[in-house]
Amino acid sequence: EAGVAQSPRYKIIEKRQSVAFWCNPISGHATLYWYQQILGQGPKLLIQFQNNGVVDDSQLPKDRFSAERLKGVDSTLKIQPAKLEDSAVYLCASSYRQGGGTDTQYFGPGTRLTVL
């Protein structure tokens, strides 16, 4: 089966610019996650969708980050305006079941963002 797709793979922007990332989860997966992975750290959950509803966005900096999952499939994550500390790899993951802590998350290749 096809994996989680993300684009772009790399992005370089200047601070205060805006940027958007796209994710296409594995077909049939109900839950979609966006993570931020700063160099030297583990992934940190930003937002979790179940179908097209938000389950958890407690760690999303809502003053500059936004995300949507239209029609319960693809998702976009936007940063506006970007700050230097947003430099990180942004990972998208998906899982099959609707909720449940034992579900395996399948990760995409990530988008490496550099903010200058």
Place this chain on the structure above:
Amino acid sequence: AQSVSQHNHHVILSEAASLELGCNYSYGGTVNLFWYVQYPGQHLQLLLKYFSGDPLVKGIKGFEAEFIKSKFSFNLRKPSVQWSDTAEYFCAVNADGGSYQLTFGKGTKLSVIP
């Protein structure tokens, strides 16, 4: 909120050496535990997981992990590593109930020398 500690930042081993990577979590309730691996140039992928039953779980490629509830630990082991095990290993935990948010440790980089 739960947290995860991985004790070793970088481990260097020779082929055929035994491996044990430490992972401790902090949370008082029921947890589900995971080890994910990221091989060079590849995606994060699940190595193994524990959610109930036998505390010794076996994963892919000969890896296993033991859940010791009294020590809040979930250490990863492999009796004999290969060069192809060179990767970064992440321990993760989620807690029963709520959104089951997955919390990752900082990761341990394993380098295996042929």
